[in-house]
Amino acid sequence: MSRKLKRMLGIVLSLILLTAGCSQTAGKKESGEGSLNVVATTTMLADLAGVIGGEHVSVNGLMGPGIDPHLYQASAGDVERMQKADVVVYNGLHLEGKMSELFENLSAQGIFTICIEKSMDRSRLLISEDDGGVYDPHIWFDVTLWKQAAQGVAEGFAQADPEHGNSYIANLERYLAELDELNAYIQKRAAQLPKGQRVLITAHDAFQYFGNAYGFEVRGLQGISTDSEAGTSDVSALASFIVERRIKAIFVESSVPPKTIQALQAAVKAQGFDVAIGGELYSDSLGGEGSGDETYIKTFRSNIDTIVDALKA
Ligand SMILES: [Zn+2]
The missing domain is CATH 3.40.50.1980 (Nitrogenase molybdenum iron protein domain)
Structure with missing residues (x-):
């Protein structure tokens, strides 16, 4: 098989896997039930969920600092926490490579999931040729892409908990300004x-x-x-x-x-x-x-x- 054909097949295959691995089911939270119980996979996402959710969410991060998400296997306790959650936030793009099937099952069980991959402008995603043409999942390294992730989390929270939608959007606005400052700082230092x-x-x-x-x-x-x-x-x-x-x-x-x-x-x-x-x-x-x-x-x-x-x- 030619290199080009192989690469194309790789892309088609990863697209199929991606769409399969990123489904979403909506289950709205009843009003007056207390804070939104959120489970997030990585430390980046737990931080983001906390910033956007503010006082209306309680966030549970699955992976601690220093943990490698590519190799992370969910424990029985993790699965239970996700099944009990109002919202599960994950990166997608096969970052949590050993958990794809689990996310599909959660969706099938009616758990509300926010898959960050879905909030990304596809044209800005990088494809790794060396790894057989799959999308590179490390989107948090570009602050302007992380702004899109923040947007996705805010929209997801507002959908899952419409009662506090305005609060999530206000937190988002404030955070986007902070991310702009961070981006300017990184550019200044790189220069x-x-x-x-x-x-x-x-x-x-x-x-x-x-x-x-x-x-x-x-x-x-x-x-x-x-x-x-x-x-x-x-x-x-x-x-x-x-x-x-x-x-x-x-x-x-x-x-x-x-x-x-x-x-x-x-x-x-x-x-x-x-x-x-x-x-x-x-x-x-x-x-x-x-x-x-x-x-x-x-x-x-x-x-x-x-x-x-x-x-x-
Ligand atoms: Zn990595």
Whole structure:
């Protein structure tokens, strides 16, 4: 089969999977029942649900900080929490790769689900050619896409709990302004690096949206999911790239064990060049309790600061 045909088949297949994995059933909350009981999969989504829901929701996050959503398996307790929820919020785009069937079942059982994938402008989604033409799920790395996610959550909440619809929309408006500020901050800091130095190398390919939005060339040791290991040829190819471009620093990710990046650093050293580990970036989860980076906004300020400080001359 030709490469092109394979890629096309991959896209068609992923489209079928996507539509199957992102259904929504509406079950409105009765008025006067107390706060909306929301379950969100990732830390990013739990934060977003809390900001948009404010005092009218109680949010339960399934995955803690530092947890890898690509590999996450729902426990029996998680399933129970989702079945009892008024609203379940998840990313889709196969981020929660081991939970797709579960979301379908929840929808079939009449649980109201908000699938962030549905609020995205399709034309702005990136497709990963290296991973067989599937959509890249790491949309939170582009703040302007995260604004669309916020919109989707607010609309979903307003639909599930119309009594407090105005409050959700007001929270959204306020938050969109804060996200605009964050976006401007990231752009300002990125601009402090000369173009040739804007190269970001991390453990897995989570940062393509980031690179696209803020002008970085991005390389990940593993693909867009962490469920396959990087081979030695991937490591040595990336090491050669680092040596050629004389890249100052590479980065560990908070939700991926550091050993792959350490192996890359060693491979660079074997080629006679020293690359620093520039620090830890939050990739598929926000900062944990006590890190000072527990919110989406703080996490992404911290990331851009870590990146620019380490790559600066
Ligand atoms: Zn990822």
